[in-house]
Amino acid sequence: QVHLVESGGGLAQAGxxxxxxxxxxxxxxxxxxxxxxxxxxxxxxxxxxxxxxADRIYYDDSVEGRFTISRDNxxxxxxxQMNTLQSTDTAVYYCAGTRLSNPTTWxxxxxxxxxxxxxxxxx
Numbered sequence: 001q002v003h004l005v006e007s008g009g010g011l012a013q014a015g016x017x018x019x020x021x022x023x024x025x026x027x028x029x030x031x032x033x034x035x036x037x038x039x040x041x042x043x044x045x046x047x048x049x050x051x052x053x054a055d056r057i058y059y060d061d062s063v064e065g066r067f068t069i070s071r072d073n074x075x076x077x078x079x080x081q082m083n084t085l086q087s088t089d090t091a092v093y094y095c096a097g098t099r100l101s102n103p104t105t106w107x108x109x110x111x112x113x114x115x116x117x118x119x120x121x122x123x
Contacts, residue, residue, distance in 0.1 A: 011121075028076060034049035035080045046106075097112040
């Protein structure tokens with residue numbers, strides 16, 4: 001069973017940047033990796049996903065152009081570079097993995113999840 005651990009969360013000002021990392025242990029990264037987030041009183045929502053070779057990448061419209069997902073398969077790590085942060089980006093961010101090769105946005109397709117890292121953006 002692959003174990004995913006997120007890091008890099010914290011407090012940032014609106015307009016600032018943060019970089020999240022998600023390291024896998026006990027095995028390799030899954031074919032498709034993704035970031036989801038969950039704000040208080042909200043459902044978990046898709047942020048971004050990336051295929052094994054990074055030839056297919058999807059973003060939610062709310063983060064398109066501001067966030068960048070990437071992966072380093074040799075290091076068993078994925079990243080989420082978050083720029084121009086907004087207060088609406090405040091949430092717990094989770095990384096997730098699935099054996100599916102197509103980077104789906106559906107959370108139900110993912111079978112590996114990290115514990116999450118808190119991102120708080122102050123306005």
